[in-house]
Amino acid sequence: MTGKIEIRPLTGAIGAEIVGVDLSGEISNQQFDAIHQAWLDYLVIYFRNQNLTPQQHRDFAARFSALEAHPYVESIEEVPEIIAIVKEPDEHRNWGGPWHADVTFKPKPSNGAALYALEVPEFGGDTGFANLYLAYETLSDGLKGVLAGLRAVHSSHGMDYYDGFKGMNAKAGIGDESTHPVVITHPQTGRKALYVNRTYTQRFENMTFEESRPLLEFLFAHSERSEFTCRMHWENGTLGLWDNRVTMHCAIDDDFEARNGKPGFRRVVHRATMAGEPPV
Numbered sequence: 001m002t003g004k005i006e007i008r009p010l011t012g013a014i015g016a017e018i019v020g021v022d023l024s025g026e027i028s029n030q031q032f033d034a035i036h037q038a039w040l041d042y043l044v045i046y047f048r049n050q051n052l053t054p055q056q057h058r059d060f061a062a063r064f065s066a067l068e069a070h071p072y073v074e075s076i077e078e079v080p081e082i083i084a085i086v087k088e089p090d091e092h093r094n095w096g097g098p099w100h101a102d103v104t105f106k107p108k109p110s111n112g113a114a115l116y117a118l119e120v121p122e123f124g125g126d127t128g129f130a131n132l133y134l135a136y137e138t139l140s141d142g143l144k145g146v147l148a149g150l151r152a153v154h155s156s157h158g159m160d161y162y163d164g165f166k167g168m169n170a171k172a173g174i175g176d177e178s179t180h181p182v183v184i185t186h187p188q189t190g191r192k193a194l195y196v197n198r199t200y201t202q203r204f205e206n207m208t209f210e211e212s213r214p215l216l217e218f219l220f221a222h223s224e225r226s227e228f229t230c231r232m233h234w235e236n237g238t239l240g241l242w243d244n245r246v247t248m249h250c251a252i253d254d255d256f257e258a259r260n261g262k263p264g265f266r267r268v269v270h271r272a273t274m275a276g277e278p279p280v
């Protein structure tokens, strides 16, 4: 790769395409720094028309952060830090369908992830991403004050890692639960972000589920507002990376052929996951 990278924002809120980069080639530290800065600025970045082996995918993701295996999904054989996310043509759900940030039920949720599209449909099977800085910054000062002292319990309970996904290899694991602040500060940008998601956040610490739910439901719906989001379409050979500390995502379940009992599309992506630190 030579010269400056070109950045094409996807929406006013989040996401940018990085153009003119061949990730299978040499990327200097200076060029990587520009890509890393774009990741911090746009929260989700993607590169089209890549041709990467699992090892090259892994090595590029590892420049952002140390990588980790998934607690409940077996890695692919070639590379221990990559999992395969597979939806078969007769399945109508995607793994990762509801809005979530990855593994917030762990004490150290992932810093981010790099998803590489191997077999995706021409249309459909997109991923939605939401900007949690904007979700926080658009709250009233009064509510920001209430949230400042709160922590929330995140649990993997209820997440169906085991059945329904024929092409995925589940790892036997037990449920995890962790408590994190409801508002966190990004360690590199210093900006505050809302840190709850409807898949894993159960209740506020020291409160019951019932007491917590009305405010949590408001925060979930607020953070999913369309103006904070982008919708990313995958093509075979697209590599997309998100900052998991300040975004949520959802794999959009729009295979209506499969829902109606007809053959739908097959979708296969590989994910390399970046290890994280406790959110503060």
Ligand code: SIN
Residues within 6 Å of the ligand: 085, 094, 095, 096, 097, 113, 126, 127, 249, 250, 251, 252, 269, 271
């Ligand atoms: C995930 O990592 O949650 C899956 C995202 C996707 O397949 O679009």
